[in-house]
Amino acid sequence: MAGHAESNRNLLSFKISEWATGLKYEHLSPKAIEAAKLFWFDSIGCGLGGSQQEDAKILLAHHRDMIGSEKGSGPCTVYVSGFKTNPVDASFLNNHMMRAMDYNDIYWKADPCHPSDIIGAPLALCEARGLSGKDLILATVIAYEVEQRLCEFGVPGIREYGWHHATLTAFASPIACGRVLNLTVDQMVQAIGISASRTFTPGAVTAGKLTNMKNTVDPWAGRMGCESALLAARGYSGPEHMFDGKEGLFAVFGHVHYKGSPARFDAAMFLDKLPRRAEDHYRILDCGMKSFPIEALSHAPLTAMMKCVKENGVRAEQVAEIKVEVIARAADILGDPHKYRPDSKETADHSLPYCMAVGLVDGMVTPLQFKESRVMDKSLIPVMDKVKVVANEEFESLFPKFQPSRVTITTTDGKTYAKRVDVPKGDPRDPMTAEEIGVKFNALGGEVIGREKCRKLSELILKMETLGNVKELTAATVA
Numbered sequence: 001m002a003g004h005a006e007s008n009r010n011l012l013s014f015k016i017s018e019w020a021t022g023l024k025y026e027h028l029s030p031k032a033i034e035a036a037k038l039f040w041f042d043s044i045g046c047g048l049g050g051s052q053q054e055d056a057k058i059l060l061a062h063h064r065d066m067i068g069s070e071k072g073s074g075p076c077t078v079y080v081s082g083f084k085t086n087p088v089d090a091s092f093l094n095n096h097m098m099r100a101m102d103y104n105d106i107y108w109k110a111d112p113c114h115p116s117d118i119i120g121a122p123l124a125l126c127e128a129r130g131l132s133g134k135d136l137i138l139a140t141v142i143a144y145e146v147e148q149r150l151c152e153f154g155v156p157g158i159r160e161y162g163w164h165h166a167t168l169t170a171f172a173s174p175i176a177c178g179r180v181l182n183l184t185v186d187q188m189v190q191a192i193g194i195s196a197s198r199t200f201t202p203g204a205v206t207a208g209k210l211t212n213m214k215n216t217v218d219p220w221a222g223r224m225g226c227e228s229a230l231l232a233a234r235g236y237s238g239p240e241h242m243f244d245g246k247e248g249l250f251a252v253f254g255h256v257h258y259k260g261s262p263a264r265f266d267a268a269m270f271l272d273k274l275p276r277r278a279e280d281h282y283r284i285l286d287c288g289m290k291s292f293p294i295e296a297l298s299h300a301p302l303t304a305m306m307k308c309v310k311e312n313g314v315r316a317e318q319v320a321e322i323k324v325e326v327i328a329r330a331a332d333i334l335g336d337p338h339k340y341r342p343d344s345k346e347t348a349d350h351s352l353p354y355c356m357a358v359g360l361v362d363g364m365v366t367p368l369q370f371k372e373s374r375v376m377d378k379s380l381i382p383v384m385d386k387v388k389v390v391a392n393e394e395f396e397s398l399f400p401k402f403q404p405s406r407v408t409i410t411t412t413d414g415k416t417y418a419k420r421v422d423v424p425k426g427d428p429r430d431p432m433t434a435e436e437i438g439v440k441f442n443a444l445g446g447e448v449i450g451r452e453k454c455r456k457l458s459e460l461i462l463k464m465e466t467l468g469n470v471k472e473l474t475a476a477t478v479a
Contacts, residue, residue, distance in 0.1 A: 007186070007189075007240055008240070008241070008245075011189075011240055011241055011243065011244060011245060012243035012244045012267055012270070012271075013188075013189045013192045013193065013240055013241070013242060013243055014185065014189055014240070015271055016146065016175065016192075016270070016271070017175065017178075017185045017188035017189050017192070018185050019271075019274045019276070020142050020146070020175045020176075020178065020179050020188060021178075021179065021182075021183065021184065021185050021188060022276070023138065023142060023179070023275075023276065024138070025134045025135075025137065025138045026278075027275075027276055027277055027278060028137070028138065028141055028278060028282070029275075029278045029279070029280065029281075029282055030278070031282070031285055032141050032275075032282035032284055032285065033137055033141075033465060035282075035284045035285055035287075036137045036140040036141050036144075036284060036464075037137070037461060037462055037464050037465070038432075038434060038437060039105060039115075039116060039119075039140065039144070039284070039287070039289075040119070040136075040140065040461050040464065041434065041437050041438075041441060041458065041461045041462060042104065042105060042116070042289050042432075042437050042440065042441070043098045043104055043105070043116040043119060044079070044098070044441075044445075044457065044461060044477060045437070045440055045441035045442075045444045045445055046097075046098045046099075046100075046101060046103050046104045046116075046444060047079045047080075047094060047097040047098040047120075047477070048079065048080060048097075048441075048444050048445035048448045048449060048454075048477070049101055049103065049367055049443075049444030049445065049448065050096070050097035050098060050099065050100030050101050050103075051079055051080040051081070051097050051100075051448060052448060053097075053100040053101060055096075055100060055212040055215065055216070056093075056096060056097050056100045058212075059092075059093060059096060060078065060081060060083060060093060063083070063085065063089055063093065064083065067085075070083075071083065071084060072084040072085045073085075074086045074087075074089075074090070075087070075127060075128040076089075076090035076091075076124045076127050076128055076474070077090065077127065077471075077474040077475060077477065077478065078090055078093045078094060079093075079094050079097055079474075079477045079478075080097075080448055080449065080477060080478065080479050081478070081479070082478035082479070086128075087121075087124035087125050087127070087128040087226055087230070088124075088223055088226050088227045088230070089223075090120070090124040090127070091120050091121035091123075091124040091125075091219075091222055091223050091226040092120075092219055092220065092222070092223035093120075094120035094123065094124065095117055095118070095119075095120035095121065095218070095219035095222045095223070096215065096216060096219040098116055098117070098119075098120060098219075099114065099116075099117050099215045099216075099218060099219055100215050101293060101367070101444075102214075102215060102293075103290050103293045103367075103444075104116045104117070104289075104290070105287055105288065105289050105290070106287070106288050106289070106290055106296075106426075107147070107148050107151055107286070107287045107288065108288075108400070109148075109151055109152045111151050111152075111154060111157040111158055111159045111165045111168075112151070112159075112165065113147055113148070113150075113151040113165045113168070113169070114218060115143055115144040115147040115148060115172075115284075115287060117166075117169060117218035117219055117221075117222055118143040118147060118169060118172060118173045118176055118218075118221075118222045118225070119139070119140050119143055119176070119222075120219070120222060121173055121176065121177050121222045121223065121225055121226040122136060122139035122140065122143065122176050122177055122179075122180045122226075123136060123470065123474070124226060125139075125177055125180040125181060125226060125229070125230075126139070126180055126470045127470050127471055127474050129180070129181075130469050130471065131180065131469070131470060132467055132468050132469065132470065133463075133464035133465050133466065133467035133468075133470060133473070134465050135180060135470075136180075136464065136470055137464060137465060138179060139176045139177070139179050139180045140176070140284075141282055141284055142175060142176045142179050143172060143173070143175075143176035144282075144283055144284035144287060145274070145275065145282060145283045145284065146171070146172040146175050146176070147168065147169060147172040148283040148284075148286065148287060149269070149270050149283060150168040150171060150172055150270070151165065151168065152266075152269065153265050153266045153267065153269050153270040154168075154253075154263070154265055154266075155263070155264045155265065155266055156258060158253070158263075159203060160258045160263075161253055161256045161258060161263050162202065162203045162256075163200070163201065163202055163203050163253075164201040164202065164203045164205050164206060164217055165218070166199065166201040166205075166217035166218045166220070166221045167199065167200050167201045167221075167249075169199075169218050169221035169222060169225075170195045170196045170198070170199035170200070170201075170221040170224060170225065171192055171195070171196050171242070171243070171249075172225070173195060173221055173222045173224065173225020173226065173228075174188070174191035174192050174194070174195040174196075174224075174225040174226075174228045174229050174232070175188060175191075175192065175225075176225065177191070177225050177226050177228070177229035177230075178191045178229040178232065180229075181229050181230070181233050183229060183232060183233060187232045187233060188229075188232065189238075189240050190232040190236065190237045190238045190240070191225070191228045191229045191231070191232035191238070192228075192238065192242060192243075193237070193238025193239040193240055193241075193242050194224075194227075194228035194231055194232060194236060194237075194238035195221075195224045195225045195227075195228035195229075195238070196238075196242040196249070197238055197239060197242065198224050199220065199221045199224050201217045201221070205217050243265075243267075244265075244267060249265070250264075250265050250267075253265070285428060286428050287428065288426050288427045288428050288431075289426040289431070289432050289437070290426055291303070291424065291425040291426035291432055291436065291440070292355070292365045292366075292425075293349060293365070293366065293367050293370065294349045294350070294355050294365065295333070295334065295349060295350045297326070297327075297329070297330040297333065297334060297403070298330075298334055298350075298352050298355050299403070299424030299425070299426070300326070300403040300404065300405040300421050300422070300423070300424040301324045301326055301330075301352060301356070301405040301407055302352075302355050302356060302359055302365060302424075303405075303421050303424045303425040303430070304405050304406065304407040304419045304420060304421040305322065305324075305356055305359060305360065305407045305409070305419070306359055306425070307419050307421065307425075308407055308409055308417050308418070308419035309360065309409070311417075311419070312409075312417045314409055314411065314417060316360045316361045316383065318411045318412055318413075319360065319383075319386060319409055319410075319411060319412070320386065320410045320411060320412045321386050321388060321409070321410040322356055322360070322386055322387045322388070322407060322408075322409055322410075323388045323390065323407070323408040323409075323410070324352065324356065324387060324388065324389045324390070324405065324406075324407055325390055325391075325392040325395070325405060325406040325407075325408075326352075326389065326390075326391065326392065326395065326404075326405045327391065327392070327395045327396055327399050327403075327404070328391040328393070328396060330352075330389075330391075330405075331389050331390060331391040332391075333350070334350065334351065334352035334389065335352050335353065335387075335389030339351035339352065339353055339354065340353050340354075340384050340385065340387075341381070341384075342354045342375055343375070343376070344372075344375065345370045345371075345372070345375060348370055348375045349370055351384075352387065352389055353384040353385075353387040353389070354375070354380065354384060356384075356387045357380045357383035357384040357386075357387060358374065358380060360383060361380065361383060364439065364443070366439070366440060366443035366444070367443060367444060368443055392404075392406070398422065402422040402423060403422065403423060403424060404420065404421070404422045405420065405421055406418060406419070406420040407419050407420075434462065438458060441454060441458060442454050445457070448479060449477070449478070449479045450479070453476065453479075456476055457473075457476040457477060460472060460473050460476050461473065
């Protein structure tokens, strides 16, 4: 690659590549390792459920037609179907399935992002190269670290500039993939340049009418990171200055103004206190999960109700009224009259009365609660009518750092029980336990690969660091 002698080692691509290539599994903290396994537990569960979505089926059919084979051929495994293919295509298909239900992880500081949209790419490369669970954990922690830092370093954020966070995933994915391939610093810089050259994503994919591309752009950026790392390993070159050089990320956004100020990026924050030792803090610990497959503003009130019911031993037949206090926009969106009579999954998962009613009666809110037969069950109507949604002005000033909600349950004998939560279940300040993730995992995968296979797959994920070859893990995802 001509010109490397003249490379500017102060460019951001070099600095982040030096960190990533130097990080080893032994440098990870026990908490970061455990978090990586739990995010895989959550993500593969989402992938099993996502395999049943129509867009995932379309993509699989397309790839089968492309090679003219139902079973495929190659070193990598696609979830559920067992379709075999190359690591680039496996990366894309598996990443998309984990994203397809919009039920995977969430990191929401400046821009929201979903770091698990990346991790199917290092999994595919680990499977193709016969690498271990420790190799996959290391790449996973790197993916989260870089993606979450990128999410924060735009001021105020690239969403405000009209761009989608998949733009940043294109910078993070080749770094995680490059670490699996043991790229040198120079090679990883090239991989970043190759990937980011192809995947700037405008915000139109999540503005206005939503299409299949909403849940596809990040997996596509993950795919590009995988292919870019493979190309860089062969000596292919890309622009080294994609972050902070001529006409790179900083320059092209510098022309944009938001509320009178030019867009800018905080490079110092991006590099500040990058973890290098087991004693350091890893960003993966700051990422959250979605405990319910519902609209984001419903998570806090549903969390409050479920905790109130559990703590006080309240049964559904005892409830006379459920008063829900939330911020004004949540009351307006989630509690309007139409939401009390949902007639589709799309309305039900945005209906706070439905979510509260089915959570109270069923004791859980999973994709099973949004099947047509359950949504249309008229026995839930009287329970929905017990839900009263009101706006609380006090809560407005706390949003979005907190998502406060207070639920007051009045029973038929006149007793009242109240619970306030400021963060929903799944937030890193109230994280999901392995047992709670397991409930979600089984609800998503039980009817797809069977309960027994779910049990075996869960065991493999939770002991991932002991696996000598991740093929054992990918094989267990097949129905």
